[in-house]
Amino acid sequence: MGIIESDGGHLIRKGEGVDLEMTANVIEVNRLEHSYGSVKAVDDISFNVKEGEIFSFLGPNGAGKSTVINILTTLRKIQKGEARVNGYDVAKDSKSVRKSIGIVFQMLCLDHEMTVCENLEYHGKIYSMPKKERKERIEELLKLTELEGKRDTLAKDLSGGMKRRLELARGLMTKPAVLFLDEPTIGFDIQTRMRMWEYLREIKREGTTIFLTTHYMEEADQLSDRISIIDHGKIIVTGTADELKNKLGKDLIYLETSDNKTVAEILRAIESVKAVTEDTKSLRVLLGVDVTHVLPLIMEKIRQAGIEITTVNIKKPSMDDVFVHYTGHGLREGEPKEKEEGIEIAGVME
């Protein structure tokens, strides 16, 4: 295969051994801003998504995730900034963008009165796929999403997880270069969610780039190659899950003592302690080095000050810690009320 794209100043060669290191950007976003009236939903966002990766936007409800997805999928007009998907400008060449992508919307939107096959068939038809190609693709996708036994079942008779899988299959009908998923597992139990992750990994293995939004820590952590934490319309930090965690420190100690305030001061004076935050009852101590090297010293210093330690808890920084560290708040308080906004009541939102 020769030059597959020479748009926007970059040149990509595939499979020729040239520049194999340099992976192409399938999504490029530059200084994107978006307002609804006086509400600034997206505030000066820039990021790139590389070919073949799973990229996540992790953020609470109202962070601006859907707005970004809607702009990238050309469902919303871009107001300020630039965005290219698969090399095409979303403002100037929305038709080419649309042909390059698959979408799984935040809300369920299947035709409940049509069967699994018919839903896929319709999608293939509106994207002008030839009949033979449609038939073949439907078989592949039914297999991938394990819906073969349900091909003639009306969509309304599927379970929630199956409906989502059907939407996934539909998003992949046209073999898109990028698959967009807006909170694909919202409201599902953990088993269903993990199963969904498996499908997404499989899709990634087949070479599809995936851009997804989520407010589930584990989803960003376990599924994504790279994550952007987004809050109040801004990207706070971007990196791989490990990078983000390592940036926080190597280890994390939770301490409960008889005098947290004094202990915090003592610990801040230690060189290998990166940060100390005081919660109501406990102290969070982020370490720049391995905990084994510094724990004896910490214990010793606290004992010397005559303060009693009631609890010590050691762990690696998690995505939760990363999130709290960068946004200054947990995701919990921002969690959507799933009863109200879960996918089952499509159409109520927005």
Place this chain on the structure above:
Amino acid sequence: MNFEFRAIYWRDMLKFFRFKSMLISSLIQPVMWLAFFGLAMSESFDKLTSVIPPIAGVQNVDYLSYMGAGIIAMDVLFSSLFGGTSLMFDKKYSLLRETLASPVPRYHIILGVGLSGVTKAFIQTSMIIGFGKLIGMDFFMGYTFTETLIAIIGIFLLVGIFTLGFLFLSGSIAITLENPEGMQSILTLLSMPLFFVSNALYPVDAFPAVLRFLSMFNPLTLLADGIRYFALGNNFSVMGIHYMYTSADIAISFLGLLFFALTMLATSLWRFNKVDV
């Protein structure tokens, strides 16, 4: 040229034939109109007007045949006027999202929905003509085979244009409004004057001048007149009223309906291009 509108047509027809209740009611409804309203009214009208001497030298048509044309017009009016409602539900339950997010131009959606509406209208028209003939409606009396064929094509053409006009109107309302209740009341409000200020079910000759004047612009009148021209001929009398249609009359029916349909098409294109996902 793209043919994606066929996908939209395909989906609409698939669901039309899948919902047996929808299918059956759309077939039964015109028959009910004829059977109950038509027979009952024609009995009493014919009784009342039997004292009026028929006009000499002109073919006299009974009321059933006269109103048969009106029933076709009424029936397709109601189904097309309310036909856009499904679009509102599609929008409300995000069904439209998939299509709106695809590369398909918006006018294909309008075209697809329009075509399926026309198909349904043709089915209903055939039902009324078929059942009407069965119960003694005098459509195509004394016509040769070719004349009958031309008449049927003429009727279907008029019905098609008329249906598109009202479907576009109803689709525009559906895509603009947010809730079905609002749509319901607007449509009911619209259907009242359309229904009564027309010659679909009775001659307008006794109407006050203003209403008679208004009725000339009513698409329902244009359609009913057009159907009568094709089904009953250009010179007949009913209830002592002499009907004569000239070529100009039928041209006005066609052009008027065409104008109406094109205006509504423009309106719906404008509304559909506005709709946000």
